[in-house]
Amino acid sequence: MGVSKTREGWNPYLLGGLAGLLSVWSTYYTGKFFGASTSFVRAAAFVEDKVIPERAATLEYLVKNAAKMDWQMMFIIGIFIGALLSATLFGDFKFQAVPDMWKRHFGESAVSRGLVAFLGGAVAMFGARLADGCPSGHGLSGTMQLAASGFVALICFFVAGAIVARMIYGGGQNGS
Amino acid sequence: MDLDQIIVHLNEILVSLKGIANAVDLELRFGLVTGMVFGVLLQRAQVIRYDKQLAALRFQDFTILKFMMSAIIVGMVGTYFLYDQGLVKLSIKPTILGGTITGGLLFGVGWALLGYCPGTSLGALGEGRTDAFWGILGAIAGAALYAEMFPYLQDTLLKMHDYGKITLPQLLGVNHWIVIAGVSVVFLLSFMLMEKKGL
Numbered sequence: 001m002g003v004s005k006t007r008e009g010w011n012p013y014l015l016g017g018l019a020g021l022l023s024v025w026s027t028y029y030t031g032k033f034f035g036a037s038t039s040f041v042r043a044a045a046f047v048e049d050k051v052i053p054e055r056a057a058t059l060e061y062l063v064k065n066a067a068k069m070d071w072q073m074m075f076i077i078g079i080f081i082g083a084l085l086s087a088t089l090f091g092d093f094k095f096q097a098v099p100d101m102w103k104r105h106f107g108e109s110a111v112s113r114g115l116v117a118f119l120g121g122a123v124a125m126f127g128a129r130l131a132d133g134c135p136s137g138h139g140l141s142g143t144m145q146l147a148a149s150g151f152v153a154l155i156c157f158f159v160a161g162a163i164v165a166r167m168i169y170g171g172g173q174n175g176s
Numbered sequence: 177m178d179l180d181q182i183i184v185h186l187n188e189i190l191v192s193l194k195g196i197a198n199a200v201d202l203e204l205r206f207g208l209v210t211g212m213v214f215g216v217l218l219q220r221a222q223v224i225r226y227d228k229q230l231a232a233l234r235f236q237d238f239t240i241l242k243f244m245m246s247a248i249i250v251g252m253v254g255t256y257f258l259y260d261q262g263l264v265k266l267s268i269k270p271t272i273l274g275g276t277i278t279g280g281l282l283f284g285v286g287w288a289l290l291g292y293c294p295g296t297s298l299g300a301l302g303e304g305r306t307d308a309f310w311g312i313l314g315a316i317a318g319a320a321l322y323a324e325m326f327p328y329l330q331d332t333l334l335k336m337h338d339y340g341k342i343t344l345p346q347l348l349g350v351n352h353w354i355v356i357a358g359v360s361v362v363f364l365l366s367f368m369l370m371e372k373k374g375l
Contacts, residue, residue: 009220009221009222009223009239010220012221012239012240012242012246013242013243013246013367015217015221015243015246016221016242016243016245016246016247017246017247017249018217019214019217019218019243019247019250020250020251021254022210022213022214022217023251023254023255024250024254025210026210027255027258027264028258030210032203032210033267034214036294036295036298037294039294040312040315040316040318041319041322041323043316044316044319044323045323047316048320059323059326060326060327061326062323069204070203071204071206072207073207074204074211075207075208075210075211075214076294076298077298078207078208078209078211078212078213078215079211079212079214079215079298079299079302080211080298081211081212081215081302082211082212082214082215082216082219082302083215083218083219083300084215084302084303085215085216085302086219086220087219087302087303087304089182090220092303094304096306097307099225099226099227099230099305099307101226101230102291113307114310115310116289117290117291117307117308118310118311118317119314120287120288120289120290120291120311120314121286121310121312121314121317121318122286122314122315122317122321123282123289123318124282124283124285124286124287124289124290124293124294124314124315125286125294125314125315125317125318125319125322126279126282126286126321127278127280127281127282127283127286128279129322130275130278130279130282130322130329131276131277131278131282132269132276132279133269134283134293134294135293135294136293136294136295138269138280139244140244140247140248140251142268142269143251144251144252144254145255145266147268147271147342148339148344148347149268149269149270149271149272149276149342150269152271152273152276152277152280153279153283155280156276156281156283156284157283157284158233159284160280160281160282160283160285160287160288161233161285162233162288163284163288164233164284164288165233166234168288168289169230169234
């Protein structure tokens with residue numbers, strides 16, 4: 001397997017299992033379940049408080065999720081630092097504006113990739129807030145607590161994701 | 177780089193982080209450390225890459241599913257073991273089908289375009305994937321748009337088919353360990369199938 005791959009990742013079952021243990025440990029010590037998307041609302045509140053404070057004060061959702069450093073904000077900053085350390089230590093760090101798969105299909109333009117990434121980020125976050133969670137909050141934390149919402153959301157994430165990925169890249173199983 | 181050098185580097189990093197961490201309280205420190213470990217696990221599994229996330233959505237490489245489903249199996253067992261001992265409180269998100277399904281599908285659409293999810297976009301940036309930066313800005317814009325539309329959504333989609341904070345064991349009327357065993361068996365069988373197909 002993986003003849004064309006330059007470098008394999010470590011065993012995903014082991015690493016995933018460790019991530020599960022980490023989550024349980026976090027719940028036990030701090031009562032916190034993994035999540036990420038609420039922090040983006042806090043970031044939006046932070047920006048709007050600076051730019052349009054009068055408007056921001058009238059938005060119930062931003063008032064409810066006000067800009068502040070909390071456990072989750074530190075958690076996602078930690079993800080950035082942890083990935084940076086690991087990538088640097090294991091020689092994986094590389095500035096790349098256009099992913100390889102994208103490049104093979106749509107060329108090298110960092111502008112078009114950036115625009116689609118921005119649009120995708122906006123749609124994904126709107127959806128995550130409407131669903132009340134993302135792959136961390138619903139996909140991991142929700143499912144491991146056996147929440148019905150976690151399983152429903154996770155299935156919806158993958159179904160819509162697979163359909164749109166097929167629309168973007170076409171259906172061929174052998175296409176790279 | 178040999179092990180001694182790595183340890184020296186890690187020590188330097190820890191010392192400098194300690195300076196930052198002392199300024200914030202314990203809960204924030206736990207958040208940072210938990211995130212850092214999670215970031216290392218995600219990076220080592222290569223699941224914070226656009227190519228891996230799209231490969232999963234295109235049914236070419238299920239590394240992400242293997243990672244997530246393994247985390248879920250361990251997480252279910254650990255969480256409910258502690259719950260039975262009275263050591264943890266659950267935090268169940270409500271199942272409001274209008275919001276969960278519509279939002280979940282919208283998330284999927286955006287996810288396929290971006291190729292990162294909110295948590296992994298930060299990790300991708302840490303690996304040097306600068307397209308994740310535009311995704312993060314987009315996500316903040318998406319959150320702002322949601323805040324604008326929240327009053328309207330609250331009276332419409334978020335009122336449709338609200339079943340409250342319900343779990344699968346409650347829904348099925350069985351003990352949680354039966355559900356955990358069932359989900360684990362399904363996941364393990366999926367793993368066998370994935371390995372057999374070389375995905």
